[in-house]
Amino acid sequence: MDEIKDGLSEIECDVLVIGGGTAGPMAAYKAKMKNPDAKVVLLEKANVKRSGAISMGMDGLNNAVIPGHSTPEQYTKEITIANDGICDQAAVYKYAQHCYEIIEELDKFGIRFQKDENGDYDVKKVHHIGTYVLPMPNGETVKKALYRQLRRARILISNRFMATRLLKGRSGRIAGAVAVNTRTAEFLVVRAKSVIMSMGAAGRLGLPTSGYLYGTYENAANSGEGYAMAYHAGAKLANLECFQINPLIKDYNGPSCAYVAGPFGGFTANSRGERFIECDYWSGQMMQEFYNELLSGNGPVFLKLNHLHKETADHIEQILHTVERPSRGRFHEGRGTRYHETMIEMHISEIGFCSGHSASGVFVDDCARTTVPGLYAAGDMASVPHNYMLGAFTNGAFAGEDAVAFAGEVDFEDYDREEVAREQERVLAPTRREDGIPPNQIEYKARRLVNDYLQPPKVTRKYELGQARLAEVRDDMENHMVARDAHELMRAMEVTSILDCADMAAFASLYREESRWGLYHWRTDHPERNDEEWKCHVLLSKQDGRMTCEKHPVQPYIVPISEEEKDAYYKQRIKAEA
Amino acid sequence: MTFEPFEAFSDVEDLAGKLRDPDPSVRRVAVMELADTADPEAVALVGGALKDGSAEVRLQAAIALGEFDGAETAACLVVGLVDDDPRVARAAADSLAELKDPVAADPVFPLVEHERPFVRAAALRALKELRRRESLAHGLRALDDPDAHVRIEAIGVIGYLKAEEALPALIASGKDEVPEVRRTAVGALAFARSSHAGEALMRALDDEDWSVREVAAEMLGKTGVTRAVAPLMARMDDRDWQVRVKVVRSLGQLHAVEAVPLIAAALGEEVSNLRKEAAAALGEIAHPSSRPYLERYADDPDPDVRKNVRWALGRIG
Amino acid sequence: MPLANTSTTVPVLVDEGKCIADKGCTVCVDVCPLDVLRISELTNKAYMKFDECWYCMPCEADCPTGAVTVNIPYLLK
Ligand SMILES: Cc1cc2nc3c(=O)[nH]c(=O)nc-3n(C[C@H](O)[C@H](O)[C@H](O)COP(=O)(O)OP(=O)(O)OC[C@H]3O[C@@H](n4cnc5c(N)ncnc54)[C@H](O)[C@@H]3O)c2cc1C
Ligand code: SF4
Ligand code: SF4
Numbered sequence A: 001m002d003e004i005k006d007g008l009s010e011i012e013c014d015v016l017v018i019g020g021g022t023a024g025p026m027a028a029y030k031a032k033m034k035n036p037d038a039k040v041v042l043l044e045k046a047n048v049k050r051s052g053a054i055s056m057g058m059d060g061l062n063n064a065v066i067p068g069h070s071t072p073e074q075y076t077k078e079i080t081i082a083n084d085g086i087c088d089q090a091a092v093y094k095y096a097q098h099c100y101e102i103i104e105e106l107d108k109f110g111i112r113f114q115k116d117e118n119g120d121y122d123v124k125k126v127h128h129i130g131t132y133v134l135p136m137p138n139g140e141t142v143k144k145a146l147y148r149q150l151r152r153a154r155i156l157i158s159n160r161f162m163a164t165r166l167l168k169g170r171s172g173r174i175a176g177a178v179a180v181n182t183r184t185a186e187f188l189v190v191r192a193k194s195v196i197m198s199m200g201a202a203g204r205l206g207l208p209t210s211g212y213l214y215g216t217y218e219n220a221a222n223s224g225e226g227y228a229m230a231y232h233a234g235a236k237l238a239n240l241e242c243f244q245i246n247p248l249i250k251d252y253n254g255p256s257c258a259y260v261a262g263p264f265g266g267f268t269a270n271s272r273g274e275r276f277i278e279c280d281y282w283s284g285q286m287m288q289e290f291y292n293e294l295l296s297g298n299g300p301v302f303l304k305l306n307h308l309h310k311e312t313a314d315h316i317e318q319i320l321h322t323v324e325r326p327s328r329g330r331f332h333e334g335r336g337t338r339y340h341e342t343m344i345e346m347h348i349s350e351i352g353f354c355s356g357h358s359a360s361g362v363f364v365d366d367c368a369r370t371t372v373p374g375l376y377a378a379g380d381m382a383s384v385p386h387n388y389m390l391g392a393f394t395n396g397a398f399a400g401e402d403a404v405a406f407a408g409e410v411d412f413e414d415y416d417r418e419e420v421a422r423e424q425e426r427v428l429a430p431t432r433r434e435d436g437i438p439p440n441q442i443e444y445k446a447r448r449l450v451n452d453y454l455q456p457p458k459v460t461r462k463y464e465l466g467q468a469r470l471a472e473v474r475d476d477m478e479n480h481m482v483a484r485d486a487h488e489l490m491r492a493m494e495v496t497s498i499l500d501c502a503d504m505a506a507f508a509s510l511y512r513e514e515s516r517w518g519l520y521h522w523r524t525d526h527p528e529r530n531d532e533e534w535k536c537h538v539l540l541s542k543q544d545g546r547m548t549c550e551k552h553p554v555q556p557y558i559v560p561i562s563e564e565e566k567d568a569y570y571k572q573r574i575k576a577e578a
Numbered sequence B: 001m002t003f004e005p006f007e008a009f010s011d012v013e014d015l016a017g018k019l020r021d022p023d024p025s026v027r028r029v030a031v032m033e034l035a036d037t038a039d040p041e042a043v044a045l046v047g048g049a050l051k052d053g054s055a056e057v058r059l060q061a062a063i064a065l066g067e068f069d070g071a072e073t074a075a076c077l078v079v080g081l082v083d084d085d086p087r088v089a090r091a092a093a094d095s096l097a098e099l100k101d102p103v104a105a106d107p108v109f110p111l112v113e114h115e116r117p118f119v120r121a122a123a124l125r126a127l128k129e130l131r132r133r134e135s136l137a138h139g140l141r142a143l144d145d146p147d148a149h150v151r152i153e154a155i156g157v158i159g160y161l162k163a164e165e166a167l168p169a170l171i172a173s174g175k176d177e178v179p180e181v182r183r184t185a186v187g188a189l190a191f192a193r194s195s196h197a198g199e200a201l202m203r204a205l206d207d208e209d210w211s212v213r214e215v216a217a218e219m220l221g222k223t224g225v226t227r228a229v230a231p232l233m234a235r236m237d238d239r240d241w242q243v244r245v246k247v248v249r250s251l252g253q254l255h256a257v258e259a260v261p262l263i264a265a266a267l268g269e270e271v272s273n274l275r276k277e278a279a280a281a282l283g284e285i286a287h288p289s290s291r292p293y294l295e296r297y298a299d300d301p302d303p304d305v306r307k308n309v310r311w312a313l314g315r316i317g
Numbered sequence C: 001m002p003l004a005n006t007s008t009t010v011p012v013l014v015d016e017g018k019c020i021a022d023k024g025c026t027v028c029v030d031v032c033p034l035d036v037l038r039i040s041e042l043t044n045k046a047y048m049k050f051d052e053c054w055y056c057m058p059c060e061a062d063c064p065t066g067a068v069t070v071n072i073p074y075l076l077k
Helices: A023-034 A072-082 A089-109 A139-152 A225-232 A258-264 A284-295 A310-320 A328-335 A388-409 A417-431 A439-454 A460-480 A486-511 A568-577 B012-018 B024-037 B042-049 B055-067 B071-081 B086-096 B109-113 B117-130 B135-142 B148-161 B164-173 B179-191 B195-204 B210-222 B226-237 B241-253 B257-266 B272-285 B288-296 B303-316 C027-031 C058-062
Strands: A008-018 A040-043 A156-158 A161-168 A174-181 A187-197 A247-249 A267-269 A301-304 A344-348 A375-377 A536-543 A546-553 C012-014 C037-039 C046-048 C068-070
Touching: A008 A023, A008 A174, A008 A388, A023 A040, A023 A139, A023 A187, A023 A388, A040 A187, A072 A089, A089 A139, A089 A388, A161 A187, A161 A225, A161 A417, A161 A486, A174 A417, A174 A486, A187 A225, A187 A388, A187 A417, A225 A375, A225 A486, A225 A536, A247 A284, A258 A267, A258 A310, A284 A301, A284 A344, A310 A328, A375 A388, A417 A486, A439 A460, A439 A486, A460 A486, A486 A536, A486 A546, B012 B024, B012 B042, B024 B042, B024 B055, B042 B055, B042 B071, B055 B071, B055 B086, B071 B086, B071 B117, B086 B117, B109 B117, B109 B135, B117 B135, B117 B148, B135 B148, B135 B164, B148 B164, B148 B179, B164 B179, B164 B195, B179 B195, B179 B210, B195 B210, B195 B226, B210 B226, B210 B241, B226 B241, B226 B257, B241 B257, B241 B272, B257 B272, B257 B288, B272 B288, B272 B303, B288 B303, C012 C046, C027 C037, C027 C058, C058 C068
Parallel strands: A008 A040, A008 A187, A040 A156, A187 A375
Antiparallel strands: A161 A174, A174 A187, A247 A344, A267 A301, A301 A344, A536 A546, C012 C068, C037 C046
16 A cells, blocks of 8 residues: 555546535535435545544534524524624524534434433533533444445445545636545546535644644644635635634643533633633633633633532543543543543644634635535535534535535536646656655644744734745745655645645735734734724635735624624623733 | 546445355454445344354444344344343444334334343333333333333433323332432423422432432423422522532522522622522522622622623613 | 654554454554554554554544554653
């Protein structure tokens, strides 16, 4: 395995789904269910059985809008407020209206949600107004259950193919994608009438403080190809300056899950064991508080459970150590930490792009359509804010249904064969060199620079220096990167996405001349929020081969927000500083 | 050079041949591959592997059957459940609990009477999700089982069916000698709107086990038993703060105006979880008499408490 | 620029006595999201070939014989 082979196959399908993590399987499934005659292909860099953020399940649904516990209006309001008003509500509202159907469908698939003794969903409160958290303490088999459905529906799965570029026709419509096998370097060209991208977050953008390239918060296979591919295909990307930064267990770099611990009475505390944030719901404001506390004399920050009954703390431990990131247990064991005895040291994550937790991504409407006809995006890489897992499933479903309808109305779009040849050359270039710089070194350096220069607080001068340094690394990457086998070639291609994402992160951040979303976009040269100038989306795209940004209005709200509610998050900050 | 890019759908017939291989490891791999086919034809073959001479192969078969559903799958798993190897039996129990198709209950029913408590408990656990009315009689009988795990699963079966006629039996289980059984029974009463269920929940407020008191306090608010205000108030001196949190929350949910002074006193508690819950409850009740108390705690050191105080004051207007 | 071979300790261990890769099992190699496990051509057993692990554990959870142990990578443990 891993030797580089010379090969190319071409296949045709109605709907191509790229990325078989969370949104992707649901998109493929829904497309096939809506039109069983359609040929649906699911392409995955890893293996659909255990790929993506949910490879070992999740602690719970973070944003379940369940009748009797919360309403779509309430949810839409909360998400709008948590995003400082920059929110096209149509997609959020539509999600909120339909996500319960998806929960019921997932339940039928055999995905295990927590139920009370009467078999009803056991919803918990974490957010400001409504009640949205539905635990899944036994949810480690979620991918198995999805895979089973895909196999039953006879969906064609191509594992170990990494998509590298999208193909477009002369008309500007989508024509397919190019992928490369991660174990043989053989090429697969997929002609498709519509394409759904669900390649997850850009999780390898910043470098974890451990220095381990794969010690990321996100599944490390999610290196940002989705963003890079959308960019090179001319699709617009929204609000990339709204970074993802998460509060995590220090060094382990996985969530300590206030969502799990919260309903039991656990919370995020400072070194005195006192709470310092109003609400453990992850938002830019909350992260700002967290950051301030870390740096203040009250730091570091901890997850506090040692005031709970030992039985309760043990129960939380048992959940956290079996699902989602089950190696948490091993980590704590190595350090000799028990939740009922000591508080758990926390830290903040490296930066990334992820709408699942913040709001940036490929710009989509309420049917998951991007700005390129026939091209869709869903999940962590699409711009619907605070999506999380259920958002990935639900918007994946919308994407699948719309894409299969679109495919039914059009014929294949022609693409330029030359483009495929050029892409093959681009991909294989690192394999043609005798020696040079291996991808891991280029990646390390690029990501270290991201930490040094792009991590908030964002300082204009630092950003400019960072851009210059990253350009040097890009030059090394384009002219000196070497890959000796197919596996290393995958890493090399990942590096190209990482650098593209770093460039986009820097460019978008410099464009928005204000501060917004708490720590996510804290610009020291423009410390205030400026609603007059900047209460809009920033859309980044490639035009005539160059990166550009434009302002784009926020759609009129469907669910109005009163002045008082709007500032809920800001009051919190002022109060805390006082 | 071209190649086949899709994951294969292995041929069930070929794999059947591998199941006859003399090497148990090869048979084991064949069972895993059969599971991946997701082909209903594979069920009988995997079921057959539950009678394999090698415990490893049987274990794999018990796990693999979790990928399938329906009566045939259940019938196969029933064989695994009575396996002499405890690992096989446990895996079969887990796979049985994955079943969703109500017809899968039929082969499971007889096992409710099995001599081994493990088997009885596993059978009831499987029946719970399947929610068949016929399960009720089995569940009721099993409430008297000598084994506590069986009794807990029996409560599950009844609770999921939300069967009013089973209330007296559930209430009786609230007096079980094992705390976990009592806790499960009290939790299962939440669907009931009858006064008897309310009485049982109120009695459970005085249970000797804190976790039973906690669930009881929570359920009284959830089910809106307004008569429970006085007994809940009496529980405000529970020695366990996790119980007091639920008491406060339920008093809020019940809009217990008479409890305002008592809840307000909880604003001075040491554990901030309780102060926060007290502020939230006062907000829910929104009675003007709580205003002075809330104002006194507007500067609580804990921001979450402050937020709830603000919210409560806003509701009082 | 010539390349050097720098050694690194890997977090995932395979108990060769338990591994049945030689009987056709490839489960751990199949499921790994980072694709860092391989079957050795020398021993016909699974091993960790690349030190690029997300310590996510599907390899351990899905191994039919319990041969795999995931440890926390040294740099962060
Ligand atoms: C540690 C962690 C904990 C979380 N906890 C929760 C929680 O408790 N509750 C909750 O609701 N949400 C939680 N989330 C968020 C939630 O899991 C994600 O929002 C959601 O799963 C994202 O789905 P997705 O389909 O966009 O991405 P993923 O599920 O990550 O899937 C992306 C897929 O694309 C594949 N891929 C990447 N690049 C390529 C390429 N070039 N070609 C082909 N395929 C490619 C990847 O291999 C992967 O399978 C958590 C996330 C993480 C990382
Ligand atoms: S899954 Fe286990 S038995 Fe199979 S190859 Fe890997 S280590 Fe060996
Ligand atoms: S822990 Fe995860 S990344 Fe590491 S080898 Fe196992 S499956 Fe692969």
